Amino acid sequence: MLSDAALVRECAMAYGGGVRPHSTQSLHSVPGRILDELGRSGRGVVILAVDGLSWRAACERWRSADLVCLTSTFPSTSATAWMTAVTGTTVTEHLVVGAVYRSPAGDALVDVIRGEPLTGQVPAGRCDALSARPTVFEAAASRAHPLALGRELDTLGGSWAAALLRGARRGQMTDPRELAAQAGDPEELVAAVARDVEGALVGHRQDRPLLLWIYVNLDDHVHRHGYDPRAMRAVELLERHALSWAGRGWTVLAHSDHGQVPCAPDxxxxxxxxxxxxxxxxxxxxxxxxxxxxxxxxxxxxxxxxxxxxxxxxxxxxxxxxxxxxxxxxxxxxxxxxxxxxxxxxxxxxxxxxxxxxxMAFEHGALSPGEMLVPLATWS
CATH class of the missing domain: 3.30.1360 (Gyrase A; domain 2)
Structure with missing residues (x-):
């Protein structure tokens, strides 16, 4: 694996210090890594899908993990990056070219995450016009119990979230008011995530390994406050929980979709x-x-x-x-x-x-190293 510095050198662009997606050491390699770990793990694999966590922040606080640096997608936005990380396909294949784009089902602009047209008319059920691709949950279904705790993702309509988590059994939906409160308090967010994971581990049937994927919405806090002490404490607490689960026989993976960098609106x-x-x-x-x-x-x-x-x-x-x-x-x-x-x-x-x-105090989407370099951590 290339180091972060080597990855930046190999993927460097001529303009503004930009970093293009790497051909192999990128988010589209995540499903393969998950399946490899599932094959080695006895009890199963827990995947912490941490939205908005930068490579630098992970390196600072995940000191007991086996860390690999990956590149995000272009654009480095959640809609695009999570779809690549779950399907292992490129933007050209899954067609989620960003958060907001023209729907070919009608000359209209759509919000793909919410599944809503922002302008114009689109036939019912074809708002985002996704290209359905097999997910890691579908790939693992013959040898594991895939379970997705989507949290905020469970509150979304439209086909994006459904396509992202297709093939996984879905957990119980959390009250949106609770989710909003947790998103404003990163330490409480991690505590809630840990409770959800514990509940899933305790309820797991032992006939096959468990593949547990849980969404961790650090993104909302970072947008408003950056990687402040509260966010960094939450990242540290995630590792403490990961070490506890690993100590009980689970393999724990964590990765993000993109980082964030400061912005100063003009x-x-x-x-x-x-x-x-x-x-x-x-x-x-x-x-x-x-x-x-x-x-x-x-x-x-x-x-x-x-x-x-x-x-x-x-x-x-x-x-x-x-x-x-x-x-x-x-x-x-x-x-x-x-x-x-x-x-x-x-x-x-x-x-x-x-x-x-x-x-927003911090943003993402472009090609700076702060946005494009993301962690893949393993505790086993």
Whole structure:
């Protein structure tokens, strides 16, 4: 395995210190690693799916783990990265090109996580137009009991969460008010996760190993407060629980989907983006999320949109036609990808990039090492 420094060197991009996804040492290798550990483990495997945990934070507090550095996906957003980590397929294959994109089932913008159209009309049941791919739960079903404790994911409608956890028995849904309170207190969040895991381990039937996957929503806290002492204490507590479970014969894996980096919203840049994202130039509002966004230019206006946006965000983003993404090693533009992603793509190169959601202290989506390097930890 490459070290984090070697991984950055091998995947380095010419612009802004960016890191492209690695061909093998990346999130799409996770299902294979889970199945390998399942084959070696007697009792089973517990997977802590920690949303928003950076490689650096994991290295600082997971001192007893066997740690491997992986790269996230492009874009480094949860919708895309979790789908790759559970199916082992690339963005080109599973087609979740971001959190918000055009649905080919109708000329409409959709929020893939919530399964809701943001504009236009989409036929019922086809809002996000996913390409169904086998999950690690389906791959393990013949030799293990797959159980997914989705927590916040269980509250989502639409087909994204269903596709992500397909093949696993689902745990009991947690009250959304409890989830919201836990997300605001990282230590209580970890305590709740540990209670959920303990309940699943105690209730496990012994005829086959258990494959337990549980979602850990550190992401909400990091967005607002960064990797502050409360977040870091929670990361440390996760390892304490992992060591306890490993000491009782379970193999414990933990990995994240992306890291986060500080952001400093600039009203002038937000206004500049808004002047380009207008109906006269774009047929739909912008897609993407966080620090990677794209626009859908009207026919014949793509060059103008790229030039105007590039000038407006100079020094704060790399703005390119989507056709240049393959040359950067980021995304293969199949017809299915092209009809989803916008024709002009902006990737943040500074904290002042105009992210679509205001009020966040930390963000993700782009290609800096802080966003792209993620941990895979093993306690066994």
């Amino acid at each position: 009203p002038e840049l937000e206004a500049a983006w808004a002047r380009v994202e207008v109906p006269a130039l774009c047929r739909l509002p912008g897609g993407g999320a966080g620090r990677v966004r794209w626009l859908y230019p009207r026919q014949g206006r793509a060059t103008e949109v790229a030039e105007r946006l590039g000038t407006a965000l100079a020094g704060h983003a790399l703005v390119i036609p989507a056709d240049e993404l393959p040359g950067l090693g980021l995304l293969r533009l199949t017809p299915a990808v092209r009809e989803r992603i916008g024709g002009v793509v902006a990737m943040a190169t500074s904290p002042r990039f105009p992210a679509p959601v205001r009020g």
